[in-house]
Amino acid sequence: MDLYTQLVWLFVLPIPIACVAWTVTHEEVFREPHEYCVQRSKxxxxxxxxxxFYLFTCEYCFSHYVTIGALFLTQFxxxxxDWRGYLLAGFAxxxxxxxxxxxxxxxxxxxxxxxxxVKKEESEIEG
Incomplete structure (x- = not known):
């Protein structure tokens, strides 16, 4: 894979990694499992x-595991x-x-x- 292609992958592949890590650790759709993991981690x-359980509450920590999955799927x-390229790719x-x-x-x-x-301004205008 040439350097240009590697750079494109380097800046595109983190988009779905970030999306999955953020969604699992922050969004409402995973609120109940998140609260359970927070409780268990404490x-x-x-x-x-x-x-x-802390790994599922921290987007930084969880992004490492999502990245490992992405590396496995894409072989980037x-x-x-060799293995050093996978290690460099993982941290990057x-x-x-x-x-x-x-x-x-x-x-x-x-x-x-x-x-x-905006809500504050609207309430001031109405009131």
Whole structure:
């Protein structure tokens, strides 16, 4: 795979990785399993159990496992054609996916703040 193709994969593949990691750890559709995992990660007596369930509550942690699945499905490697290329690709994909999720979180905060300001202005106009 040439360098240009690798770079395209490097910036496109983190999009679905970020989407899956964010959805599982933040969105309403997974609220009940998320709350269960949060509870187990805080209240379990065993350290291994607490850490296992924590992985499903943290988008950064969970993105590592989504990335491993994506690497398995796509066989994408970065710069080197052997196992080292998979290792490089894994960490690079996780990093870029988390940059994407951070940008998404900032956009969501801005949108929420804008909605609150609009509601406040509407209530002032009505009142």
């Amino acid at each position: 209240e379990s007596k065993l350290l291994l159990t607490r850490k296992f 490697h970065l710069l080197l054609a 994909l996780v990093w870029i996916a988390n940059v994407y999720m951070s940008l998404y979180a900032m956009i969501r905060i801005d949108l929420k703040k804008e909605r609150i300001l």
